[in-house]
Structure formats: C-alpha cells, structure tokens
Amino acid sequence: MMRSVALRKAHNHLMTALMFAATAAVLIPLGLIFIHIMKMGFSSLSFDFFTQIPKPTGESGGGMANGMMGSFIMIGMASLIGLPVGIFGAIYLAEYGEGRTSTAIRFSADVLSGTPSIITGMVAYTLIVVPMKGFSALAGSVALAMIMIPIVLRTTEEQLKMVPGSLREASLALGVPLWRTSLKVTLRSALSGVMTGILLAIARVAGETAPLLFTALGNQFWGKSLSQPMAAIPLQIFNFAIAPYEDWHRLAWAGALVLVTVMFSLSLTARYFGRSRH
Amino acid sequence: MLAEMTKESLPAIRKFGWRFVTDSEWDAVQGIFGALPYLYGSVVSSVLALLLATPLSIGAALFITEICPKRWGSIIAPLVELLAAIPSVIYGLWGVLVMAPWLQSTVEPFLIDHFGFLPFFQGAPYGVSMLAAVFILMIMVVPIITSITREVLLAVPLSQKEAAIALGATRWETIKVAILPYGKSGILGAAILGLGRAVGETMAVTMVIGNAPKISASLLSPAYTMPSVIANEFAETTSKLHASALMEIGLILLVVTLVINALARLLIWSVSQSAGGGVS
Amino acid sequence: MNNSKVHLEGLNIHFGKTHAVKDISINFPENSVTAIIGPSGCGKSTLLRSINRMHDLVPSARVTGRIMLDNGDIYAKGVDPVSIRRRVGMVFQKPNPFPAMTIYDNVVAGYKLNSRMVRSEADEIVETSLKRVALWDEVKDRLKTNAMNLSGGQQQRLCIARTIAVKPEVILMDEPASALDPLSTLKIEELIEELKERYTIIIVTHNMQQAARVSDYTAFLYIGELIECGETKKIFTTPEQKQTEDYITGRFG
Numbered sequence: 169m170m171r172s173v174a175l176r177k178a179h180n181h182l183m184t185a186l187m188f189a190a191t192a193a194v195l196i197p198l199g200l201i202f203i204h205i206m207k208m209g210f211s212s213l214s215f216d217f218f219t220q221i222p223k224p225t226g227e228s229g230g231g232m233a234n235g236m237m238g239s240f241i242m243i244g245m246a247s248l249i250g251l252p253v254g255i256f257g258a259i260y261l262a263e264y265g266e267g268r269t270s271t272a273i274r275f276s277a278d279v280l281s282g283t284p285s286i287i288t289g290m291v292a293y294t295l296i297v298v299p300m301k302g303f304s305a306l307a308g309s310v311a312l313a314m315i316m317i318p319i320v321l322r323t324t325e326e327q328l329k330m331v332p333g334s335l336r337e338a339s340l341a342l343g344v345p346l347w348r349t350s351l352k353v354t355l356r357s358a359l360s361g362v363m364t365g366i367l368l369a370i371a372r373v374a375g376e377t378a379p380l381l382f383t384a385l386g387n388q389f390w391g392k393s394l395s396q397p398m399a400a401i402p403l404q405i406f407n408f409a410i411a412p413y414e415d416w417h418r419l420a421w422a423g424a425l426v427l428v429t430v431m432f433s434l435s436l437t438a439r440y441f442g443r444s445r446h
Numbered sequence: 447m448l449a450e451m452t453k454e455s456l457p458a459i460r461k462f463g464w465r466f467v468t469d470s471e472w473d474a475v476q477g478i479f480g481a482l483p484y485l486y487g488s489v490v491s492s493v494l495a496l497l498l499a500t501p502l503s504i505g506a507a508l509f510i511t512e513i514c515p516k517r518w519g520s521i522i523a524p525l526v527e528l529l530a531a532i533p534s535v536i537y538g539l540w541g542v543l544v545m546a547p548w549l550q551s552t553v554e555p556f557l558i559d560h561f562g563f564l565p566f567f568q569g570a571p572y573g574v575s576m577l578a579a580v581f582i583l584m585i586m587v588v589p590i591i592t593s594i595t596r597e598v599l600l601a602v603p604l605s606q607k608e609a610a611i612a613l614g615a616t617r618w619e620t621i622k623v624a625i626l627p628y629g630k631s632g633i634l635g636a637a638i639l640g641l642g643r644a645v646g647e648t649m650a651v652t653m654v655i656g657n658a659p660k661i662s663a664s665l666l667s668p669a670y671t672m673p674s675v676i677a678n679e680f681a682e683t684t685s686k687l688h689a690s691a692l693m694e695i696g697l698i699l700l701v702v703t704l705v706i707n708a709l710a711r712l713l714i715w716s717v718s719q720s721a722g723g724g725v726s
Numbered sequence: 727m728n729n730s731k732v733h734l735e736g737l738n739i740h741f742g743k744t745h746a747v748k749d750i751s752i753n754f755p756e757n758s759v760t761a762i763i764g765p766s767g768c769g770k771s772t773l774l775r776s777i778n779r780m781h782d783l784v785p786s787a788r789v790t791g792r793i794m795l796d797n798g799d800i801y802a803k804g805v806d807p808v809s810i811r812r813r814v815g816m817v818f819q820k821p822n823p824f825p826a827m828t829i830y831d832n833v834v835a836g837y838k839l840n841s842r843m844v845r846s847e848a849d850e851i852v853e854t855s856l857k858r859v860a861l862w863d864e865v866k867d868r869l870k871t872n873a874m875n876l877s878g879g880q881q882q883r884l885c886i887a888r889t890i891a892v893k894p895e896v897i898l899m900d901e902p903a904s905a906l907d908p909l910s911t912l913k914i915e916e917l918i919e920e921l922k923e924r925y926t927i928i929i930v931t932h933n934m935q936q937a938a939r940v941s942d943y944t945a946f947l948y949i950g951e952l953i954e955c956g957e958t959k960k961i962f963t964t965p966e967q968k969q970t971e972d973y974i975t976g977r978f979g
Binding site for chain 3: 515516603605606608609610611612613614615616619623624627628630
C-alpha cells in the first residue's frame with residue numbers, strides 16, 4: 169500500500185528535469201535570434217547603410233537612411249500627439265477622482281491597448297488616409313500615437329498616484345489651484361517615473377510595422393513632406409525580408425540590428441530613469 | 447478615445463450584409479468574398495501555438511520561481527521579458543530567413559518520412575507553412591504566458607507551501623498539490639491572454655505562413671490568417687467591396703481579441719481576490 | 727539515552743550571521759506535551775522548525791548539533807527530510823487548509839502522497855482523523871464541500887486532522903491557537919490533552935497560561951538560549967532561574 173519513497177523521489181527528479189528543459193526551450197530561440205541578428209546584421213553595416221537610400225533592384229549596396237529618418241520623424245510626431253493626450257489624461261484620472269468620464273477614459277484606454285496593431289492602422293486609415301485621399305506620414309504618426317497613448321496614460325497615472333498626498337495638500341494649502349498643482353507639483357515629482365513610461369512607449373512604437381502598412385505605406389525615397397508616404401525602418405525590414413534578393417536580406421538584418429539596438433538602449437535608459445528616484 | 451471603437455464600426459456598416467463568412471472563396475477581382483480560410487488559419491495557428499506554448503511556459507515559470515536559485519531566477523526572468531519586447535517584424539525576419547528554410551530542409555522532411563501517414567503531415571515541404579506560423583507564434587506567446595504565470599505563482603502564500611511540505615511532500619508534489627491548484631485560474635488567464643496576442647499577431651505570421659487561402663488538414667501547407675490578409679491586401683484594394691470585406695475581417699478580429707482579453711483579465715483579476723475565504 | 731522521543735543535543739541554528747539558537751539540549755519525553763515559552767523573537771519557532779527540518783528551505787540557514795528522533799539523528803547524512811516529515815507533523819499558527827480542496831480531500835492530502843489511495847481505507851482515515859479532532863459531527867454531512875467554508879477554529883482542527891492522518895509520531899505546534907477566538911482556543915487545548923495519548927507533542931506558545939494549562943513539561947527560552955527546562959508545575963511555581971521567574975510573573979516579555 170505504501171508508495172515507495174524512491175519512486176516519489178524519482179518522479180520529483182523527472183519533473184524537475186522537464187521543467188529545466190522547458191526553461192531551456194524558452195530561452196533558446198532568444199539566443200538564436202540574437203546571434204543571427206548580430207552575425208548577419210553586423211556584416212551588412214557600413215557607412216553607406218546609414219546614409220543611403222535603397223538602390224533599385226539588381227544593384228547592390230544602398231542603405232536604410234530614409235527609413236531611419238522616416239521612423240525618427242514619425243515617432244517624433246506620434247509623441248507630439250500622443251504624449252500630451254496620455255499625460256493629461258493621466259492627470260485627469262489621478263487627480264479628478266472617479267466619475268463617468270474617468271471610467272470612460274479608462275475603458276477606452278484598455279480597449280485601445282488590447283487592439284491588435286493592424287486594426288489601429290485600419291482606424292487611422294479611416295480617420296486620415298481616406299479624407300486626405302492618400303497615404304502619408306501624418307497618418308502613420310497618428311496610428312503610432314494611438315498605440316502610445318494607452319501606455320503613457322497607464323504608466324503616468326501609476327506614477328502620479330505614487331506621489332504622496334502631503335505634497336499635493338501643501339501646494340493646495342498655499343492657494344495654488346488644482347490644475348496648476350497637478351502640473352507643476354505632482355507631475356514634477358513623478359517626472360522620472362513618467363519619463364520611464366515615455367521611453368518605454370517610444371521603444372515599443374519604434375518596432376511597430378503593421379499600423380504603418382496602410383498609413384505611411386513606405387517610400388523608396390526620401391520622404392519630402394508629411395502628407396506623403398514615408399519610409400520607416402520596420403517597414404523596410406519587412407519588405408526586404410520577403411523579397412527574393414540576397415542584398416535586400418542583408419539590409420534587412422542590418423536594419424534589425426539597428427532597430428534592436430535602439431530599442432534596447434531606450435529601455436535601458438528608461439530603467440535608469442526609473443531607478444534614480446528618491 | 448472612445449471614438450476609436452465607433453469609427454471602426456462605421457466601415458462595418460458599409461459592408462452591407464456580408465454574412466458569408468462561411469464561404470471559402472476569396473476572389474477580389476470577381477468580387478466574391480468568403481472569409482473562412484482566414485478564420486480557419488487564425489484559429490488553427492493560434493490554438494495550436496497556445497497548446498504548445500502553455501506547458502512550456504508553465505514549466506519554465508515553475509522552474510524560475512520554485513526550483514532554480516534566486517540569483518539565476520532574477521537573470522532568467524528579465525531575459526524572458528526581453529523576448530516579449532522583440533518587435534513582430536524581427537521575429538518574422540528570423541522566421542522567414544532562418545527558421546522556415548530550416549523547417550523546409552530538416553524538420554518537414556523528417557515529419558513526412560516518419561509521420562506522413564497522418565493527414566497532418568502530408569504534402570511537399572515548403573518551409574513557409576502553417577507549421578512555421580505555429581512555431582513562430584509559439585515562440586512569441588511563451589514570454590507573455592511565462593511572465594504572468596510567474597506573477598501568479600509568486601502570489602501563492604508561503605503558508606500553502608509549508609502545509610504541503612510539513613506533510614512530507616517532495617518538491618514536485620508540493621507544486622502539484624499546493625501551488626498549481628491555487629494558481630489555476632490565474633494561469634488559465636495567462637494562457638488566454640497569450641491566445642489573444644497570437645490571434646492579433648500580424649507581421650511575423652504574414653512572413654512565414656505562406657499566404658495561401660487554402661483550408662487543409664496538413665500542417666505543411668501554406669495558410670492565411672485574418673491579420674495577414676488585411677496586411678497584404680488592404681493597401682491595394684480593388685473595389686469598395688473589397689475594402690469593406692477586409693474591414694469586416696478587421697471587425698471580427700477586433701471583437702474576438704477584445705473578448706479574449708476581457709476574459710483573460712477577468713480570470714487573472716479573480717486570482718488576486720484570492721482563492722478562498724479567510725480565517726474567521 | 728532515555729525514553730525521550732525527541733532529544734536535542736547541542737543545537738545551534740544560524741541565519742547568515744545571526745545566531746538564532748544557541749547550544750540547546752532538551753529532552754522531549756514520549757506521549758507528553760512540552761511547551762516552549764519565551765518572549766517574542768527568542769527563537770522558539772526557529773527551534774521548533776528545526777525538528778521537522780523546515781529550515782532546509784531557507785538557504786541562509788545553518789543547523790548544527792544533533793536532533794535525535796528515537797535513536798536516529800534526523801540531520802545525519804543521507805537522511806531524507808521527506809521521510810522525517812512523515813513522522814514529525816506540524817500545525818501552523820494560521821490555519822492553512824488547501825483552498826482548492828474539499829474537507830475530505832484536505833484530510834487525506836498527506837495520506838494520498840504516501841500511499842495508493844483505496845477508497846474504503848481513505849473513508850476510514852477521514853472519519854477517524856476528524857473524530858479525533860472532534861470535528862466529525864460538525865462536518866460529516868458536508869465532507870465534499872470546500873474547506874474554506876469552515877470557521878477559523880474548525881479550519882485549524884481540520885489542519886490537525888490532516889496532520890494526524892499520516893500517522894506521525896510527533897506533532898509540532900507553532901502557536902496553534904493564537905489566531906483563534908477564545909472558544910476555539912479552548913477546544914484546541916482540550917484536543918491537545920487527548921492527542922498526547924497517541925503522539926508526542928511539542929508546542930510553542932507565547933501565552934503562558936496556555937502553557938501552564940496544557941503542558942507536562944516546559945522549556946523557557948530567552949534570546950536563543952535555554953534558560954530553564956522541567957516539569958510544568960515546577961517551572962510555574964518554583965522556578966530555579968531568576969529570569970524564568972521574572973518572565974512568568976510578567977516582569978518582561
């Protein structure tokens with residue numbers, strides 16, 4: 169009737185081994201991907217890469233300079249749109265209590281953050297591309313902004329909530345109006361945490377491809393204006409990767425390397441900000 | 447912001463009566479739109495990926511929280527989260543240039559040779575296929591499930607573990623008896639959240655699935671998912687109807703994703719309310 | 727050495743640099759109740775937990791000295807802690823039944839781990855264990871309901887039932903009634919009186935009156951050291967050490 173202790177121990181060891189294997193299986197793709205990016209990407213990096221636009225098919229060389237500029241511009245614009253909305257929304261949520269509007273804001277933010285990014289792209293299409301009758305960098309920026317807003321909103325709200333009430337009260341007691349208090353006092357003390365959230369949102373948005381597919385569309389050349397299609401790094405990676413040309417593949421890897429490096433540095437900086445809090 | 451949701455419904459209204467989501471033919475030129483292949487592709491790829499990913503994630507999460515020394519755990523956990531931050535397009539890049547060729551040259555022939563009698567493994571090895579999509583989705587979804595499962599596991603009170611250990615349980619038995627039952631709903635929530643992510647995944651899947659609107663039992667044949675068809679065709683729609691049809695697919699995708707996410711959130715939230723009453 | 731069921735010899739427990747238990751030697755005679763008393767933080771729980779090797783879970787813990795169960799040192803090389811814990815059970819301060827299980831399943835939880843469960847045997851064990859903790863009448867109609875529906879006192883008795891279901895030889899109790907209301911506490915104390923016929927009980931308590939009521943022997947610990955140990959009657963009426971007397975009379979603690 170007694171189950172032998174040895175059997176139970178063996179069972180224990182077996183399961184432990186399985187769990188170890190699972191962990192290894194989870195980490196191996198990470199290693200593989202990084203190795204490949206490093207290996208293939210490095211070899212394609214060159215000065216040209218950073219300064220030239222892609223060459224026509226058949227010619228070797230070229231770079232992703234237009235993509236880098238495009239990404240930079242669109243992320244910048246997305247931030248211009250998204251950051252204020254997110255931050256002010258968060259201030260509203262944190263300071264002005266619970267009401268119908270607050271629930272609505274929270275709900276919308278949740279919905280927004282849960283939508284697949286391609287759908288966000290479709291919405292931006294409906295909102296911008298259709299009325300403008302064309303693809304544009306503006307549309308791309310709006311799409312990216314819609315992805316940024318919930319992230320910035322949530323992290324900023326959390327940070328604001330962490331500011332001790334005594335600070336707020338001190339300011340209010342001095343006769344400073346609520347909106348001013350929120351802006352100057354509360355926000356300032358939560359600043360480093362908010363910065364972390366912003367940087368993380370930017371890092372996340374830098375890698376997004378799907379929403380740009382039918383908003384900014386992508387461009388073989390330098391984008392000349394905001395109401396024209398514009399290139400972006402992730403878009404180019406996509407297009408190069410699925411093309412049949414070896415050259416383009418190499419560019420794609422290099423682009424991936426650059427993208428990953430940028431995202432990684434942004435995240436590290438964000439964490440650094442998050443750490444130096446008092 | 448609430449406006450986003452309503453704006454999305456607008457195009458759906460434009461679709462005027464496309465109930466033919468049970469149809470399989472999708473011919474943009476002729477104006478025939480049946481979305482079944484895409485539904486099938488999305489469902490099969492996501493569900494399979496989830497089935498494969500969940501045990502791996504749970505195993506890894508258990509390992510990190512219960513078995514390995516804290517020092518290693520605090521290195522491995524951020525690494526897993528790093529996996530979650532990699533953009534979809536980079537997974538796709540690796541998938542189409544590295545994994546798919548490997549599948550085509552190594553894994554698929556192996557499967558055909560040894561398991562070809564099963565309908566799942568018939569057909570020529572393409573590389574880009576349902577199988578590739580399942581794999582890549584699995585890799586992408588594991589980090590999410592693992593992270594959340596880890597949090598759920600960490601929330602199991604020490605008293606539960608001690609109760610089991612004091613009864614003379616081995617480590618695995620403690621996990622089986624005290625820890626897993628406690629975190630059951632949270633882990634389920636994590637898995638469903640992973641499902642939600644898998645369904646909405648666009649870039650990586652588009653790059654490795656082959657983009658062929660066929661319904662086939664074989665995992666080796668190319669397939670098509672809802673986000674992929676939108677990604678591929680939306681920029682160049684040939685007619686108002688075409689655009690509407692794609693919008694409708696988008697709507698289905700949105701609704702499905704939202705429902706899945708809401709369900710997941712409910713489950714995870716219920717864990718934080720703790721599984722059980724208190725002491726009087 | 728003698729008829730003691732558990733015998734501590736030169737026990738020292740360190741947590742990293744902290745020396746929590748200093749060179750303690752005690753006898754715990756068979757089928758008796760020994761109370762370990764002392765002010766908070768004096769190392770009572772630490773001492774108790776070493777007897778079923780719970781400190782194995784704490785990486786910074788270091789246990790030296792000998793703990794003899796019958797005639798074997800439980801910390802000897804090659805001894806499997808799992809087998810020790812079958813013989814030495816533990817009841818915790820806060821009742822911790824498994825929330826995902828019914829009352830029935832809770833009682834047999836430990837038993838299931840150790841033996842292939844035969845339905846009839848399990849039924850018998852549940853009934854016996856619950857009767858021994860005076861819970862049977864209260865729950866016999868709802869064995870298959872969730873354990874968390876019980877009151878605190880009932881839950882604790884359930885935990886005790888769970889512990890005795892694996893037929894241990896020693897039962898360790900870490901302040902078993904401190905989280906309970908006075909009525910439940912009384913019931914638990916009565917229970918301890920009955921349990922000692924079958925088991926050797928070692929109980930940690932910060933409640934001196936409880937110790938006086940319930941135990942045959944008492945050990946008084948202060949900052950990790952054993953100040954005095956002996957028959958309860960003697961300790962509480964004519965203690966030998968001044969520190970003991972001070973603690974008993976409430977001068978500190």
